[in-house]
Amino acid sequence: MKKNQWLRLGLLALATTIALPAVAQRKGKAKSKVATVVAKPKAGHYLIQGTAPAEANGKWVYLYTNSGTALDSVKVVGGKFHFERPVGGDGIVANLIVPRSFSLSFIPEEGVIKAPLEAEAATGTPLNDIRAQKVKEEIALSSGVKEKLMKLRSDKTLSDQQKEEGMEKVVKEYYAQILPGVLADLKAHRDDALGYYALQTLLAQEDIDLAKAEGYLKEVSESLRNEETIVKQVERLRRLEATKPGAQFVDFDGVDDASKPVSLSCYVGKGHYVLVDFWASWCGPCRREIAHLKKVRDAYTDKGLVILGAVVWDKMEDHLQAMKDLEITWPQIFNDKDATDLYGIAGIPQLILFDPSGKIVARDLRGDMVNAQLDEILKTTGGKL
Numbered sequence: 386m387k388k389n390q391w392l393r394l395g396l397l398a399l400a401t402t403i404a405l406p407a408v409a410q411r412k413g414k415a416k417s418k419v420a421t422v423v424a425k426p427k428a429g430h431y432l433i434q435g436t437a438p439a440e441a442n443g444k445w446v447y448l449y450t451n452s453g454t455a456l457d458s459v460k461v462v463g464g465k466f467h468f469e470r471p472v473g474g475d476g477i478v479a480n481l482i483v484p485r486s487f488s489l490s491f492i493p494e495e496g497v498i499k500a501p502l503e504a505e506a507a508t509g510t511p512l513n514d515i516r517a518q519k520v521k522e523e524i525a526l527s528s529g530v531k532e533k534l535m536k537l538r539s540d541k542t543l544s545d546q547q548k549e550e551g552m553e554k555v556v557k558e559y560y561a562q563i564l565p566g567v568l569a570d571l572k573a574h575r576d577d578a579l580g581y582y583a584l585q586t587l588l589a590q591e592d593i594d595l596a597k598a599e600g601y602l603k604e605v606s607e608s609l610r611n612e613e614t615i616v617k618q619v620e621r622l623r624r625l626e627a628t629k630p631g632a633q634f635v636d637f638d639g640v641d642d643a644s645k646p647v648s649l650s651c652y653v654g655k656g657h658y659v660l661v662d663f664w665a666s667w668c669g670p671c672r673r674e675i676a677h678l679k680k681v682r683d684a685y686t687d688k689g690l691v692i693l694g695a696v697v698w699d700k701m702e703d704h705l706q707a708m709k710d711l712e713i714t715w716p717q718i719f720n721d722k723d724a725t726d727l728y729g730i731a732g733i734p735q736l737i738l739f740d741p742s743g744k745i746v747a748r749d750l751r752g753d754m755v756n757a758q759l760d761e762i763l764k765t766t767g768g769k770l
Contacts, residue, residue: 492512
């Protein structure tokens with residue numbers, strides 16, 4: 386599987402919540418107020434008529450832009466809350482967040498918008514109603530996809546490569562089902578939120594590349610192309626293009642486990658094959674991959690292979706504890722964010738193999754794929770890495 390399928394499925398299947406948990410928990414300087422009942426918004430405004438489960442009573446609902454900027458907040462009283470705001474200033478898509486509890490994406494469109502926090506989508510205005518119906522259809526189509534992926538992942542009779550191939554097939558089949566409708570939305574809604582959702586889904590495809598992405602971008606308006614989340618998705622594809630197999634490594638700095646400065650170039654391009662594992666202590670699949678990397682270490686380091694950990698999206702204290710718990714012996718570079726940006730990494734673990742001159746040999750390696758790649762190399766290098 387070339388990319389993180391779990392992340393990708395989450396982006397394409399529903400695309401109903403854009404704000405991430407970190408955004409939901411961030412405290413902004415938004416104006417706070419207690420809900421008051423309003424029946425109809427002013428001209429040029431939208432009115433959120435929100436409802437929430439009993440456990441949300443007394444909690445604050447925060448309104449965020451699609452990029453995570455706090456706009457407003459209101460307290461849930463009697464299972465209800467309301468916002469009234471002018472259309473146009475809150476972006477093409479906005480999000481209602483009760484930190485650590487609920488998140489609902491909606492389209493800021495003139496009129497009354499019904500927003501049950503426990504629902505999958507908002508309703509009440511033309512675009513929101515269309516979006517809600519599409520979400521319902523997408524949920525129906527994807528109902529069995531996650532189950533299939535989990536079943537493949539837990540099947541002990543399959544090799545890692547067979548699991549990856551099976552999971553890739555499941556996701557491709559899902560895309561084949563939804564793509565006709567997504568492409569139709571892109572053409573019919575080139576300048577509104579439905580086109581934005583369609584573009585997001587297309588840019589999350591398993592086989593997406595920069596050329597395809599640029600083709601999709603030509604189908605939509607400049608305003609959609611300039612949406613922050615779209616710009617970030619395209620920039621990631623540019624980074625992927627720049628770091629595909631055959632490209633020279635891109636250096637980044639960090640610190641080692643003793644907090645001393647270190648860089649990727651301290652290891653890569655020094656005359657040996659280097660396997661770099663981008664990982665984090667909190668990442669379950671990363672921790673499982675460590676067990677296999679120990680076997681790789683035992684089998685190939687005496688032939689010259691260098692294994693290097695690139696620690697990302699983590700805290701140093703958590704990383705050091707994981708090093709101890711997992712008994713990791715290879716060197717590490719702690720780099721919280723730049724490393725993943727430079728290599729267009731959206732999900733971890735991500736294993737990249739570099740040749741002795743620093744060129745990228747392969748990306749997206751997992752499990753037995755690492756061994757297979759190294760064994761092929763050894764056939765042409767006289768048994769040396």
